[in-house]
Amino acid sequence: MIEIELDGKKVEISEGSMVMHAADKAGTYIPHFCYHKKLSIAANCRMCLVDVEKMPKPMPACATPVTQGMIVRTKSDKAIKAQKSVMEFLLINHPLDCPICDQGGECQLQDLAVGYGASSSRYEEEKRVVFHKDVGPLISMEEMSRCIHCTRCVRFGQEVAGVMELGMSNRGEHAEIETFIGQTIDSELSGTMIDICPVGALTSKPFRYSARTWELSRRKSVSPHDSTGANLIVQVKNNQVLRVVPLENEAVNECWIADRDRFSYEALNSDERLKAPMLKQGGEWKTVDWQTALEYVANGLKQIKANHGAQSIGALVSPHSTLEELHLAGALVRGLGSENIDYRLRNAEFEVADKARYLGTSIASLTHLERVLVVGSNLRKDHPLFAQRIRQAAKLGCQVSALNAASYDWALPVANTLNVPASHWVQALADIAAAVAAEKGVAAPATGSVSAAAQAIAHSLLSGERKAILLGNAAAHHAKASSLLALANWIAAQTGATVGYLTEAANTVGAQLACALPGMDGLNAGQMLSGGLKAAILLNTEPVQDSATGAQAAVNLAKADMVVTLSPFKANLAFSDVLLPIAPFTETAGTFVNAEGRVQSFHAVVRPAGEARPAWKVIRVLANLLGLPGFDFESAQDVLAAMHQDNGGVPEWVPAARLGNGSNATIDLIPATAEPVVAAIYQLDGTVRRATSLQLSADGRAAASLSAQEALA
Numbered sequence: 001m002i003e004i005e006l007d008g009k010k011v012e013i014s015e016g017s018m019v020m021h022a023a024d025k026a027g028t029y030i031p032h033f034c035y036h037k038k039l040s041i042a043a044n045c046r047m048c049l050v051d052v053e054k055m056p057k058p059m060p061a062c063a064t065p066v067t068q069g070m071i072v073r074t075k076s077d078k079a080i081k082a083q084k085s086v087m088e089f090l091l092i093n094h095p096l097d098c099p100i101c102d103q104g105g106e107c108q109l110q111d112l113a114v115g116y117g118a119s120s121s122r123y124e125e126e127k128r129v130v131f132h133k134d135v136g137p138l139i140s141m142e143e144m145s146r147c148i149h150c151t152r153c154v155r156f157g158q159e160v161a162g163v164m165e166l167g168m169s170n171r172g173e174h175a176e177i178e179t180f181i182g183q184t185i186d187s188e189l190s191g192t193m194i195d196i197c198p199v200g201a202l203t204s205k206p207f208r209y210s211a212r213t214w215e216l217s218r219r220k221s222v223s224p225h226d227s228t229g230a231n232l233i234v235q236v237k238n239n240q241v242l243r244v245v246p247l248e249n250e251a252v253n254e255c256w257i258a259d260r261d262r263f264s265y266e267a268l269n270s271d272e273r274l275k276a277p278m279l280k281q282g283g284e285w286k287t288v289d290w291q292t293a294l295e296y297v298a299n300g301l302k303q304i305k306a307n308h309g310a311q312s313i314g315a316l317v318s319p320h321s322t323l324e325e326l327h328l329a330g331a332l333v334r335g336l337g338s339e340n341i342d343y344r345l346r347n348a349e350f351e352v353a354d355k356a357r358y359l360g361t362s363i364a365s366l367t368h369l370e371r372v373l374v375v376g377s378n379l380r381k382d383h384p385l386f387a388q389r390i391r392q393a394a395k396l397g398c399q400v401s402a403l404n405a406a407s408y409d410w411a412l413p414v415a416n417t418l419n420v421p422a423s424h425w426v427q428a429l430a431d432i433a434a435a436v437a438a439e440k441g442v443a444a445p446a447t448g449s450v451s452a453a454a455q456a457i458a459h460s461l462l463s464g465e466r467k468a469i470l471l472g473n474a475a476a477h478h479a480k481a482s483s484l485l486a487l488a489n490w491i492a493a494q495t496g497a498t499v500g501y502l503t504e505a506a507n508t509v510g511a512q513l514a515c516a517l518p519g520m521d522g523l524n525a526g527q528m529l530s531g532g533l534k535a536a537i538l539l540n541t542e543p544v545q546d547s548a549t550g551a552q553a554a555v556n557l558a559k560a561d562m563v564v565t566l567s568p569f570k571a572n573l574a575f576s577d578v579l580l581p582i583a584p585f586t587e588t589a590g591t592f593v594n595a596e597g598r599v600q601s602f603h604a605v606v607r608p609a610g611e612a613r614p615a616w617k618v619i620r621v622l623a624n625l626l627g628l629p630g631f632d633f634e635s636a637q638d639v640l641a642a643m644h645q646d647n648g649g650v651p652e653w654v655p656a657a658r659l660g661n662g663s664n665a666t667i668d669l670i671p672a673t674a675e676p677v678v679a680a681i682y683q684l685d686g687t688v689r690r691a692t693s694l695q696l697s698a699d700g701r702a703a704a705s706l707s708a709q710e711a712l713a
Contacts, residue, residue, distance in 0.1 A: 004070040019050060019061040019072055030074050031083055031112050033090075033198045034150035035062040038255065039159060042151050045090070047112070049082040050074045058082035080116075087116040093128045093173075094199075095145050102140075103200030105213035109148065130176055136184035137696035138191055138263060140205040147177050147201040153193040160256065161187040162380075162391050162411025177201070186698040187411075188384040188681060191262040195245060195255075204243065206266055206693045211237045219605040220247055222592050223261040224320050224585040225684060227503040228363065228385045229594030230257045234265070234586055234605045241265045241586050241606060251364050252598065258384035259697070260681065260688050265586070267690035268609075272569045274581040275610025285573070290611065294618075297578055298625035300562045304535040305336060308561075312534035314340030314523055317516050318541040319505035320685045321615065322590025324639040326507070326514035328619040328631070329539050335628035339522025340533065343511040345547035346504070346677045348479040350524040355660030356512035357476075359595040360500025361468055369393045370464035371497070373401045373432075373457060375484065376425060377472020380410045381681040381699065383502050386595075387412070399464065401457045403428055405474075416460055418453040423671040426480045429487040430669060432457050436494050445490040446667045458491075467497035473504045473679075477548065479672035482665035489663055499661045503595040505685070510593035513654060514643070531556040538565045539615065540582065542572055542686055548677040566615055569686050581612040584687060588614035589636040597654035601640065680706070 001012045006019075006026050013022040018041065023030045033045040041063050049058035053071035058079060061072075073079055091113065098104050130144040151168060154177065158164040165185045169176050179185060185193070194202050216235040223230040230253035235243040244265050246257040277293035278285045288296075304312055315333045317326055326343070333341045344350060366372075366389035379402075380387040391412040394400055401416040402408075403425060420428045427448070434448030435458035448454070461467060469488045478484055485499070492499045503509060511517075518524050523532050529549040536557055543553035557563050558575040565576040568584040582588075587608040591601040608614070616636055623631040633639045644650045679685075680703035682694045694700050 002066050002068050004066050004068075004072060006072045007074055013066055015066075017066050019052070019059070019064045019066060019070075020048060022066055022072075023061060023074065028074055030061045031116060032062060033108060033148060034152060036152055036155075036196055039152060039155045042155065045148060045150050046086045047083060047090070049079060049086060051076040051079040084116045084118070087113060088118060088121075090148050091117060091121065092123050093145070094148070095127060095143070097143070097146075101143070101146070101200040102203040102208060103197075107200060108198035128173055133178055134184075135179055136186065136190075136698070137693040138205055138259060139185055139194060140203045140208050141201070143203075144176065144201050146199045148199055149175055149177065150198055151177070152196045152198065153177065153202060156193055156196055157187060160192070160388060160391075161189040162388075163187050165190070166193075184698060188259055188381060188699065189256060189388065191259045192246075192256050206263055207243045210242050216242065219603070221585065221602045221605055222506075222600045223257065224506045224592070225260050225264065225688060226258070226383055226385075227359075227505060227508055227595035228253055228383065229506065229592055229598060229600050230261050230385060231600075232257065232261060236606055239606045241268050251362070252594070253385055256385060256388065260684070260691075260694060263693050264688045264691045266692050266694075267569075267687045268584055268586055270690050270692070272690045273609050273612075274567060274570050274579055275612060276581060277611065278579040280577050285579070290613070293578055293580060294622055294625055297562075297564050297580075298622060300577075301336065301535055301626065304561055308534045310337030311340065311521070311523075313338045313537075314528045314533045314535070315537040315539060316345060316525060316528060316541055316543060317341060317343050317511070317539040318546065318685070319343045319508045319511045321507060321511075321540045322585075322588070322636070323507060323510045323514050323593060323643070324590050324636045325539065325615040325619070326511050326516040327639060327643050328616050328623070329537070330515050331630065332619055332623050332626075332628065333537070334519070335623060335630070336626065339519030340528060341516055341522065342518055342525035342528065343508075343516045345525045345529070345541060345543060346473075346477045346679070347481070347525065348477060348548055348672075348674050348676060349481045350526065351482040351663075351665065353512075355662070356509050356597075356654065356658055357501045357661055358503065358509050358597050358654075358659045359470075360498040360661050361596070363389070363594070363596050365466070366390055366468075367392050369398050369466050369468055371399050371401075371460055371467040373403065373461060373469045373497075375403045375429065375469065375471050375488065376422070376475030376478060376676065377404070377470070377502060378408045378678070379472065379502075380408065382473050382504075382678070384681075386502060399460045401460055403432075403457075416453065416456045418457060422474060422478065422675055423673070425475070425478065426483045426487065426667070427669055427671070428454070429484060429491070430667070433487055433491050435459075436462065436491055440494055442494070445487060446669055461491065461495040461497060467495060469497050469499050471499070471501045473502065474676040476501055476504065477676040477678060479674045479676070480668055482663055483668045485661065485663040486665045486667050489661070501595070501661065506594070507592045509595060509597060509654065509659075510591065513593060513658060529553050529556060531559050533557075533560050535562045536560050536564070538563065538567070538572060538576070540567060540686070542567070545683065545689065546679075546685070548674075550677075566618060567686065568612065569690060571686060580618055581610065582615040582618055583608040583612050587612065588616070590616075591636075591640055593654060597659050599650065599652055599654060601650075
């Protein structure tokens with residue numbers, strides 16, 4: 001450690017740190033634009049000039065290393081004069097458009113100009129004008145004349161997103177930040193460039209001119225999409241969600257969020273919202289009141305139970321639903337006498353596990369891995385924030401290996417790649433196990449041939465310290481998922497790695513804990529989707545898009561006597577008999593459990609749209625109409641408390657005893673006959689599918705094109 005004097009106070013800081021780091025530690029603010037704690041040092045803006053004793057001129061705090069005994073003054077006349085001079089230069093060409101700028105009210109340049117800017121300018125020349133650029137549907141570069149060339153956006157793309165989509169061309173007054181050859185910005189983390197831009201050069205295209213920042217109410221929430229459980233701040237005006245930005249949580253999402261977390265809110269305000277209950281009568285949809293709709297459902301369930309037995313009733317539920325909704329859905333079905341409930345709509349195998357499958361380690365630890373093998377995942381698109389952490393690990397020397405059906409661009413160096421058809425993944429993993437066994441001189445768990453690629457992956461896993469084998473969405477949905485897990489566990493035991501599932505949805509772990517799984521005699525999702533039900537309850541899911549059965553699901557479900565859809569959107573119109581409007585995550589309280597087992601509750605940030613109601617309330621009232629006991633809850637918090645009444649209260653983490661990725665399955669080397677079904681990045685759930693700007697992005701258009709080709713096939 002090194003001790004320096006900063007504004008008369010002694011500060012201890014590690015060797016190699018910059019003056020800016022010492023100021024952060026001491027709680028001293030130094031004005032800056034280009035410096036960002038998560039990005040490399042650029043020293044572009046010079047706004048952080050400080051007075052360092054024995055230095056002939058002011059020095060940039062972000063790029064000046066500390067030395068023993070250094071004396072720094074951040075508020076001396078010399079420092080202040082230097083900072084004001086820099087501000088004068090920054091404002092020479094800046095347009096006078098604060099009244100119409102979307103950044104107004106949260107602009108670093110605007111804030112610092114109050115303290116360091118002059119009341120008038122000495123410059124009378126014409127200001128430079130930079131031509132606007134179209135870089136896609138998410139980011140607006142309409143006012144690039146505001147850019148101060150801090151290069152935060154450039155460094156973010158290169159260092160965090162892994163794709164250098166922006167750069168600076170030309171020099172001096174002709175310098176511009178731009179994409180090259182007219183390309184668009186297509187990174188799945190691109191929206192973060194809006195957050196880190198210190199001026200109004202990069203703004204949100206969907207949010208543009210919607211509201212002033214000081215008009216917005218800010219409320220905390222949790223992402224309902226992938227399993228990171230990213231912490232959000234949802235910004236609201238007139239009971240409408242207008243913007244979503246990250247809430248910093250170093251242990252979960254750091255200060256980033258993926259684009260689907262940021263822009264999916266567009267769906268919440270779309271024409272696709274279901275705002276009142278509807279019944280299908282004579283092949284036509286009619287809007288009805290809640291009492292009529294719920295009595296129709298209750299009477300229908302009673303009649304079907306009487307005619308066909310309780311086992312003819314089942315629920316297909318979404319792992320994007322809250323813990324409370326899933327718990328009550330299971331209680332409703334079981335209260336009727338059925339064990340038919342399942343969240344695993346995309347699975348091809350339905351192994352019975354005694355513990356909830358999860359990441360097997362903490363999210364934060366992904367940044368510090370030295371060796372990792374990813375099986376069956378397009379990591380960057382399936383889990384953008386996990387990929388970002390592994391990208392940082394790779395920059396520190398982590399060897400990343402991949403077993404997939406094809407090569408994907410993860411925007412990070414992949415040391416070893418083994419590409420084989422998904423049907424042969426079990427054999428490929430057995431080959432890696434055989435290579436490990438050969439190196440260690442032990443018996444292999446299954447017959448395998450030691451190929452060069454398998455040997456390279458085995459050698460990587462046998463070296464280094466912190467190691468993980470991560471099973472992706474395709475591995476979880478695989479027809480031989482249990483064999484893949486058994487082999488992964490054997491390899492991990494021999495190499496000292498952890499084993500974990502990246503887990504697909506916001507509440508995949510929570511769905512397991514809420515027992516949204518069939519009981520001993522219950523039908524699994526595959527059996528229910530194959531036409532095994534007379535009455536189907538669909539909670540927040542659209543089986544045609546959300547299941548391995550695909551379009552055939554519509555045909556099979558249409559054979560049921562009654563299909564009830566609980567959804568925020570006008571979904572499943574072709575085969576449903578009743579549509580019940582439920583609240584999305586912004587309009588209800590609830591809880592998600594992320595991949596690492598972290599329990600995160602949130603509250604509604606706006607009132608439900610139209611006649612929509614929180615799903616837990618709808619299920620509670622339906623249970624009351626059916627005469628089922630144990631549904632007297634007043635709030636979502638009451639439901640959550642009831643789920644944990646034997647555990648002494650709601651924990652922040654799922655107890656370790658309830659989590660585990662162990663497997664006693666027999667390894668089956670026979671090639672699988674079915675391909676695993678995995679949703680594209682902007683097709684994961686009903687909300688992102690209806691977010692217009694996401695669907696207009698490169699990933700959205702690619703998924704739409706693929707769907708069109710499959711429809712014609």
